[in-house]
Amino acid sequence: MTGFGDFANIDIEQLMRRGDQQIEEMRRFESVMSGLVGRAQDEDRLVTVEYAGAGLRELELHPKAMRLSSGELAEKIKETIRAAAEDMQRQVEEASEEVFGKENDPMKLLKEPDAAMDKVREAEGIYGRTFDDVMAELDRIRRRLGSD
Numbered sequence: 355m356t357g358f359g360d361f362a363n364i365d366i367e368q369l370m371r372r373g374d375q376q377i378e379e380m381r382r383f384e385s386v387m388s389g390l391v392g393r394a395q396d397e398d399r400l401v402t403v404e405y406a407g408a409g410l411r412e413l414e415l416h417p418k419a420m421r422l423s424s425g426e427l428a429e430k431i432k433e434t435i436r437a438a439a440e441d442m443q444r445q446v447e448e449a450s451e452e453v454f455g456k457e458n459d460p461m462k463l464l465k466e467p468d469a470a471m472d473k474v475r476e477a478e479g480i481y482g483r484t485f486d487d488v489m490a491e492l493d494r495i496r497r498r499l500g501s502d
Contacts, residue, residue, distance in 0.1 A: 379453055379454055382453050383449065383450065383453045383454070386449045386452075386453065387407060387446065387449065388407070390406065390407065390446060390449065391404050391405070391406050391411065392404070392405040392406070392438040392439055392441035392442025392443070392445060393438055394434050394435075394438035394441055396433065396434045398430075399416060400415065400416045400419040400422070400430060401413070401414070401415060401416075401427075401430045401431055401434040402416075402434070403431075403435050403437070403438040404438060406442065407442075410435060413431070415427075446461065447461050
C-alpha cells in the first residue's frame with residue numbers, strides 16, 4: 355500500500371489493544387477513586403473531617419469544641435475541611451500516577467498546562483498529516499477512476 359504515508363503503517367491490532375488497555379485503566383482508576391477518603395484533624399483534636407469524592411462525608415466535633423467562640427470554631431472547621439480536601443487530592447494524584455504511570459498520568463497534564471498543550475499540538479500534527487495523506491490518496495484514486 356504505497357501512497358498512504360503514515361496512514362498505511364497504522365497497526366489496527368495495536369490500536370485496539372491500546373484502546374482496551376485505556377478502558378481497563380479507567381475502570382481501575384474509577385474503582386480506586388470510589389474508595390478514597392481524605393482525612394484531617396485540627397492540631398487540638400477538636401475537629402475531625404472526612405472528605406470523599408462527593409464532598410464532606412463526616413464532621414466530628416469534640417465536646418470541648420463548644421467552648422470556642424463561633425468564629426474560632428468556624429475557622430477550625432474550614433481549615434480542617436481544607437486539609438481533608440488536600441489529603442483527598444494527594445491520594446487522587448497518587449492513584450492516578452499508579453494506574454496510568456508517570457508518563458501518561460492525566461493529572462500531570464492538569465498541573466502542567468504547557469505539557470498538555472504540547473500533547474494537543476502533537477496530536478493535531480499527526481491528525482493533519484494523516485488527513486493530508488488520506489485526501490491525497492483519495493484524489494489519486496479519483497483521478498485513476500476518471501481516466502479508465
